[in-house]
Amino acid sequence: MFKFPYLQVMLKRLFLPFILSLPFWGIASEKLDTLGSNSLLYNGTEYIKQFDQTKGTPFFPTEKTNGSVLYFGNWYENLDLLYDIQDDVVITRDIQGVLKMRLTREKLEEFKLDGHHFVKIKLTTPSGEFYEQFYKGQRSLLMQWRKVTESDDPQNQKFLLRKTLFVLDKGEIIPLSRTSDLFSIDPKHQKELKKVYREQKLSFKKDPINAAKAIINEIEQKGW
Numbered sequence: 256m257f258k259f260p261y262l263q264v265m266l267k268r269l270f271l272p273f274i275l276s277l278p279f280w281g282i283a284s285e286k287l288d289t290l291g292s293n294s295l296l297y298n299g300t301e302y303i304k305q306f307d308q309t310k311g312t313p314f315f316p317t318e319k320t321n322g323s324v325l326y327f328g329n330w331y332e333n334l335d336l337l338y339d340i341q342d343d344v345v346i347t348r349d350i351q352g353v354l355k356m357r358l359t360r361e362k363l364e365e366f367k368l369d370g371h372h373f374v375k376i377k378l379t380t381p382s383g384e385f386y387e388q389f390y391k392g393q394r395s396l397l398m399q400w401r402k403v404t405e406s407d408d409p410q411n412q413k414f415l416l417r418k419t420l421f422v423l424d425k426g427e428i429i430p431l432s433r434t435s436d437l438f439s440i441d442p443k444h445q446k447e448l449k450k451v452y453r454e455q456k457l458s459f460k461k462d463p464i465n466a467a468k469a470i471i472n473e474i475e476q477k478g479w
Contacts, residue, residue: 295326295327295329295362296324296326296331296334296347296350296358297349297350297356298359299356299357299358299359300356300357301349301354301355301356301357302339302344302346302354302355302356302357303355304339304342306412306414307410307411307412310411310412310413310414311402311412311413311414312414313339313340313341313342313402313414314337314338314339314340314402315337315338315339315340315368315371315400316416317368317369317371318369319369320335320336320337320368320369321333321334321335321336321368321369322334322335322336322366322367322368322369323366323367324336324345324347324358324363324365324366324367325363325364325365325366326358326362326363326364327362328364334347335347335348336366336368337355338366338368338373338385338400340400340401340402341401341402341403341404341414343384343385343401344357344358344360345357345358345363345366345385346358360375360382360383361382363375366385371387372387372388373385373386373387373388374386374388374397376397376423378423378428384399386398386399387399387400389464389467389468390467390468390471390472392471392472392475393424393425393475394422394423394424394440394471394474394475395422395423396420396421396422396464396467396468396471397420397421397422397423398418398419398420398421398464399418399419399421400416400417400418401416401417401418401419402414402415402416402417403415403417420432420463420464420467422440422467422471424440431459431463431467433459434452434459434460434466436459437452437459437466437467437470438452438470440470440471440474441474441479443479444474444477444479447473447477448470448473448474451469451470451473452466452469452470455469457469457470
């Protein structure tokens with residue numbers, strides 16, 4: 256068990272005034288920290304980024320910032336989080352509740368934010384990228400969320416949202432952008448999958464995630 260006596264003293268001095276002055280940001284829940292100390296959360300670097308909020312933000316679109324992280328192999332819950340989907344970084348407050356801080360990518364494996372579950376997978380970079388996970392079996396149904404800008408000038412940036420839904424099957428990426436893509440998940444059983452699509456009255460156009468989940472579930476239940 257790690258002990259941080261100086262940190263404990265500082266927490267006692269700083270907790271009350273900052274919790275009163277910063278109502279929208281919290282401190283990690285002590286009860287749910289399996290190490291008995293939240294110090295491992297606060298070893299990242301400060302997050303500094305300039306942008307005009309009237310033209311949007313680089314953050315994942317969500318109404319609530321409550322979430323949890325799997326960090327250093329431990330779950331920390333009841334955190335206030337932001338997810339910068341332009342740079343693919345997860346942000347929380349420092350231990351004093353003052354500065355925004357980037358969580359260290361190499362130590363962050365998963366996180367949950369307002370009901371969305373993100374996992375780190377190494378598909379395009381050695382350190383991995385974060386994807387929202389909707390289904391996990393022999394295959395995974397994932398979505399990459401990104402925001403891009405048309406200008407490098409912070410005063411003229413307009414953030415544009417990009418979403419990419421795909422299936423990950425034994426390292427192979429199968430993009431899903433139209434109904435016919437669902438049947439390419441298992442080309443050998445397209446006829447059977449089309450029947451399932453009709454009988455379950457699925458609609459990729461109206462609800463692509465549930466349509467894809469239903470098709471993947473059928474494939475895996477049949478052992479195809």
